[in-house]
Amino acid sequence: MKKTIITLAASLSIASVAVAQDWDKIEIKTTKVADDLYMLEGEGGNLGVSIGEDGVFLIDDQYAPLTEKIVAAIRKLSNDKIHFVFNTHYHGDHTGGNENLGKMGIDIVAHDDVYKRLKESDTAKEGLPIITFNDMLTFHLNGMDIKTRHYRSAHTDGDSIVYFEGKNVIHMADIMFNEAYPYVDVDGGGSWKGVLIAVKDTLNQIDDQTKIIPGHGPLTDKAGLKIYYDVLMDIDSILRPLAEKGLPLDQVKKMAPLKKYDADYGNGFMNPDTFLSIVYMDIYNHINR
Amino acid sequence: MRIIIYLLVLVFPATIWAQGRFDDVEITATKISDGLYMLQGSGGNMGISIGEDGVFLIDDQYAPLTDKILAAIKKLSDKEIHFVFNTHYHDDHTGGNENLGKMNIDIAAHDKVYERLHSQNVPKEALPIISFNDEMTFHMNGLTIRTRFYPNAHTESDSVIYFEGRNVIHTGDLFEQSGYPYIDIEAGGSFIGMINAVDNVLKSIDDQTIIIPGHGSLSNKAELENYNMVLKKIYDELTPLADKGLSIEDVIKLPLLNEYKDSWGKGDIRGETFLKFAYNSILKERK
Numbered sequence: 001m002k003k004t005i006i007t008l009a010a011s012l013s014i015a016s017v018a019v020a021q022d023w024d025k026i027e028i029k030t031t032k033v034a035d036d037l038y039m040l041e042g043e044g045g046n047l048g049v050s051i052g053e054d055g056v057f058l059i060d061d062q063y064a065p066l067t068e069k070i071v072a073a074i075r076k077l078s079n080d081k082i083h084f085v086f087n088t089h090y091h092g093d094h095t096g097g098n099e100n101l102g103k104m105g106i107d108i109v110a111h112d113d114v115y116k117r118l119k120e121s122d123t124a125k126e127g128l129p130i131i132t133f134n135d136m137l138t139f140h141l142n143g144m145d146i147k148t149r150h151y152r153s154a155h156t157d158g159d160s161i162v163y164f165e166g167k168n169v170i171h172m173a174d175i176m177f178n179e180a181y182p183y184v185d186v187d188g189g190g191s192w193k194g195v196l197i198a199v200k201d202t203l204n205q206i207d208d209q210t211k212i213i214p215g216h217g218p219l220t221d222k223a224g225l226k227i228y229y230d231v232l233m234d235i236d237s238i239l240r241p242l243a244e245k246g247l248p249l250d251q252v253k254k255m256a257p258l259k260k261y262d263a264d265y266g267n268g269f270m271n272p273d274t275f276l277s278i279v280y281m282d283i284y285n286h287i288n289r
Numbered sequence: 290m291r292i293i294i295y296l297l298v299l300v301f302p303a304t305i306w307a308q309g310r311f312d313d314v315e316i317t318a319t320k321i322s323d324g325l326y327m328l329q330g331s332g333g334n335m336g337i338s339i340g341e342d343g344v345f346l347i348d349d350q351y352a353p354l355t356d357k358i359l360a361a362i363k364k365l366s367d368k369e370i371h372f373v374f375n376t377h378y379h380d381d382h383t384g385g386n387e388n389l390g391k392m393n394i395d396i397a398a399h400d401k402v403y404e405r406l407h408s409q410n411v412p413k414e415a416l417p418i419i420s421f422n423d424e425m426t427f428h429m430n431g432l433t434i435r436t437r438f439y440p441n442a443h444t445e446s447d448s449v450i451y452f453e454g455r456n457v458i459h460t461g462d463l464f465e466q467s468g469y470p471y472i473d474i475e476a477g478g479s480f481i482g483m484i485n486a487v488d489n490v491l492k493s494i495d496d497q498t499i500i501i502p503g504h505g506s507l508s509n510k511a512e513l514e515n516y517n518m519v520l521k522k523i524y525d526e527l528t529p530l531a532d533k534g535l536s537i538e539d540v541i542k543l544p545l546l547n548e549y550k551d552s553w554g555k556g557d558i559r560g561e562t563f564l565k566f567a568y569n570s571i572l573k574e575r576k
Binding site: 115 | 425
């Protein structure tokens with residue numbers, strides 16, 4: 001989160017200051033999602049954990065100062081070794097613990113673009129994925145297939161959604177900010193359109209019983225994702241005609257076109273003004289480039 | 290090589306060749322470049338990268354050879370074997386999987402390798418723990434080791450491994466350097482698919498590329514080009530026969546492949562056997 005805030009501050013020239021975290025106060029909360037499958041929350045992206053005979057499969061690792069707490073929380077569930085860490089994308093609130101875990105000899109896996117972006121930001125070798133892929137990768141572990149699917153240009157360019165097949169559980173990466181406006185990291189290769197495509201595609205892959213670990217926000221299900229999708233599509237239908245008319249951002253801001261959603265969705269990582277700016281400009285640039 | 294063993298199994302009880310068959314096999318290591326070697330024993334050629342992140346091993350021949358292979362690797366590196374990558378599912382390339390899997394070495398391969406091995410009810414330890422659908426890359430030992438899937442070629446599960454920056458590749462059994470290739474049509478292989486895959490590989494390499502073929506000796510682009518040229522020539526010879534509606538029985542009686550009698554004809558796969566694979570593949574694609 002810290003890293004994305006800095007990126008945002010730089011790209012939007014807003015005076016947003018990353019608040020120094022008091023890591024000591026953060027507790028890792030564990031929620032059982034299905035048998036041997038858990039969601040962990042601390043500070044940063046939601047973690048997913050599969051435990052079983054082949055070891056622990058961990059999705060994302062939040063920030064470096066939290067590694068010990070995360071490992072301790074996992075140890076309460078399983079004493080087996082952490083076999084793999086899978087990064088859903090490159091942001092620091094999902095990959096900050098990579099280096100610590102890599103130094104423990106744990107293999108990190110992610111999409112090619114996650115490797116590329118972490119390497120470009122001079123991440124220590126141990127913090128880099130040792131295995132990457134370009135489209136789909138499947139782990140055959142703990143008696144199930146854990147399928148990871150890449151979506152190009154959504155939240156970033158290296159997003160993967162993770163399917164725990166047989167358990168009917170998925171981890172949505174930051175393609176889903178549950179109950180909040182999503183962050184689209186355009187500088188990180190993301191796009192508004194790509195988020196819509198990825199969410200729609202995911203809705204087609206799951207059923208009413210599917211449980212969803214979102215990148216941020218509370219555990220949800222298909223109904224929750226459908227609401228999220230409907231809101232995003234409505235926002236798209238509000239903003240697109242304005243962009244087609246070529247209205248400048250300043251003018252659009254004055255119209256407060258998303259006012260009806262701001263109270264419910266504008267209290268997360270994205271405040272209403274930043275969200276509107278990012279999404280409107282992305283739609284605008286795609287139409288008027 | 291696999292086909293020969295396969296044929297033997299049909300003729301003799303398995304025990305006859307299982308005992309002693311591998312006793313005299315020696316594993317030889319050929320250095321290709323710093324930290325990169327080809328290992329040969331009995332079965333498909335192996336490739337290894339050694340370095341600070343451990344050993345990356347391509348293929349593992351037959352189960353009875355695992356100890357010898359490990360000993361040969363130990364002579365090159367004291368590091369643990371980090372990954373084994375299977376170029377395809379055939380047992381002369383994956384027979385050692387179970388032994389290595391039991392040593393907690395992670396096996397990686399294309400999705401179809403997993404599917405085929407899984408459907409053969411191999412023990413869990415022999416299965417890839419990680420599989421991919423198109424490309425998978427290992428970042429280790431200072432190298433970018435890219436594996437690329439080629440559908441329907443030697444089998445339906447073939448990958449070629451590119452050691453980028455070193456200009457070395459392992460072709461799996463897309464390239465049989467020492468004779469006629471085996472095309473496993475029952476397992477989704479295809480004659481034209483093989484030609485297309487090799488065409489594609491040729492575009493990704495240059496005159497300095499060192500090639501570890503699935504079988505045979507260390508090779509290069511010129512040899513791979515010649516190999517594909519011969520395959521194309523045979524394909525062009527057989528296609529009109531298929532157009533005329535000739536059966537495989539008719540085709541075998543024709544004086545075909547005579548010019549390769551003293552070259553490819555001396556390899557593990559007989560000309561007639563290859564003719565059957567090749568012609569059947571052409572017939573199958575017309576259906």
